[in-house]
Amino acid sequence: MIVRQAVNVLEILEYFARVKKPATLAEIADHFGWPRSSTFNLLTTLAEKGYLYEPRPRAGYYPTPRWLVMAREASDVEPLPDWTHALISSLSTETGETVAIAAPAGVMAVFIDVVESSAAIRYFAKVGHRVPIHATSSGRALLLQYAKDERDSLYRKIEFKQYNHTTPISIDAVEAELRKSLERGYCQSFADYSRDLAGVAVPLPIGERRLSVVVAGPEYRIGDKTAAIAVTLQQAVERFRAK
Amino acid sequence: MIVRQAVNVLEILEYFARVKKPATLAEIADHFGWPRSSTFNLLTTLAEKGYLYEPRPRAGYYPTPRWLVMAREASDVEPLPDWTHALISSLSTETGETVAIAAPAGVMAVFIDVVESSAAIRYFAKVGHRVPIHATSSGRALLLQYAKDERDSLYRKIEFKQYNHTTPISIDAVEAELRKSLERGYCQSFADYSRDLAGVAVPLPIGERRLSVVVAGPEYRIGDKTAAIAVTLQQAVERFRAK
DNA sequence: CGAATAAATTCACCCATATGTACGATCGAC
């Protein structure tokens, strides 16, 4: 069950991150199509907790830096080593595509770090973006690090949906793809989940953590270059991990 | 009206900021005394929105760096100039007390930047901390920048409570204190709001924004040094503003 | 390996809460 008011808090945070301007109650209410009264309650609550403030009445709400202070401390929970960001940054330059580090989140994979391609046509992904673990290259690079029985218990929770015509829609199909990935030495996906999107990924275990790196972009650019990209990927990982 | 689930989201954020460790559903539920089922709903929601993830099932939830990304961007809404942090940092060293920058938030003043004293006994304040605008030195340094009619409309909203025996509990008392502050050239408060706490503050207008700087600490340390502290304060402001 | 224990997840019901409505404050136009 989705907790609506929890989502609303996040939407307000994201709203300010997007517009980067103070906003009045009316603006926010209109933007989200929320009733004024509800918006009032929510904004008041955030203000009472010290996350918003109003420089002067009717001049709009500002987020306080408290978000930043809290987020900074909370994100130290399990910081990635410095070289991982350098790695994806370098890979993005080399390949010209969007590169991300993914981590497991139940039946999904979350991107915990992303460097976007600078190309006009590119994979548009953000930190926190989630994709099905079984239907994406980044996800399958995570699954490769699971023991068989761990995968099995995951499979039971997956709802196999036909996102696209190449989507694997059974446990067997996924397992088969994993075997193929092992043979070829890297994971790949051609629009298994998102239309027109292709990805090349490899596992990236760091300490106890099972992560993966993925290079992703439009099918027509990745196309037959998967093997070359995989080599670039693996070499970069070795290079940066050494440091 | 307080939106409970909104508060809960913030509490979870603050929880992770405090403990800096992954936490399981059960731990979080027990910590807050929330029912498991409700906690489940909330954590699932945050996970779905990409703010939490579970590296492996039952190993607990981690915050994703998405908090950081969003908070960083949202904090650009009205960034303070760089010199203000240097200012309070320097002042904290000079005075040995906690120093903060305050902004108006309705009938309250919010701290939007804080450098805490390193003394064992000190004013314990955080970014986002809120205090009544009329019963604190930082707040009154804000009120000094209001026009009379703006103050009047604020006064109507204030609920005058006797926080302590020196708390001004009428409009006249507040206005009298503001006049005294003008004469002496700075604002002060001796436990008007918080027991044992004394503060010295001056206005800090930046562009259109009305802010204030406050040096605060235990009454016995601030005591008769208010005039000296005020001088230090004013000189520091001049020095840093010039840059 | 199997039973006991603990944790996670689901679900239906009832109550707390989000909202419609009304009121008051403020602002801008003339």
Added chain:
DNA sequence: GTCGATCGTACATATGGGTGAATTTATTCG
């Protein structure tokens, strides 16, 4: 100053959502 329009705030009410109990899933220990 006066009026109209707009925005913010208070409150009662119906209904969406939180919770307790039941069920399923995982983990621990004999």
